[in-house]
Amino acid sequence: MHRTQLAGLPELVALCAEGDRDALTEMFLRQQTTVFGVARVLRLAPEDVEDLAQTTFGAFADYAHRIRNPDAVPAWFARTARHEGLRILRRQGREIPTDTVPERPYRDEEPVDDLLADRARSLQDAIDSLPARDRELVVFLLTRPDASYREIAEVLFGARRLEHEPWKTSSLRDTTIRLVRGGLALMRAGYRKLLRGR
Secondary structure, X not given: OOHHHHOOHHHHHHHHHOOOHHHHHHHHHHHHHHHHHHHHHOOOOHHHHHHHHHXXXXXXHHHHHHOOOHXXXXXXXXXXXXXXXXXXXXXXXOOOOOOOOOOOOOOOOOOOOHHHHHHHHHHHHXXXXXXXXXXXXXXXXXXXXXXXXXXXXXXXXXXXXHOOOOHHHOHHHHHHHHHHHHXXXXXXXHHHHHHHOO
């Protein structure tokens, strides 16, 4: 295991500021869920998600030496990704989703919102605490919002299990569709019904 994988956030930021490639890669791995989560909220096309990620992480590589508060890094990624995502939407003349947070002026020197930083950290901590298989699924869904049911099933059950029967009549297909629809229902506040049922 490389030392950057064991580094705390302050040490990792310091290494990134020095241009350490391993540190920058590790920072990408730690913050990708935040960046791709923003892309998902903004409903960007897959090719735009890639553009957003490259621009955001490129900006961080250039900006790392100016960071004074390492704890604010997750929020920096969230706000920078959002700024770049909105820029992409405007460039394409697309409508900006109305359920996104109203845009605030973006300035490098502007202090990062503490609430946003807490949310970004909480999201990353929650994902990091998941078992490896669940974490893989969450990251996959964040990075591939356009994934087909079959692609999701391959992550859930493994490609080998899908080879034993035709996909259209597979019981795993029905299970995958049910799980995805159930997950979407929970995302749309359906979890409140579960809480009321307790």
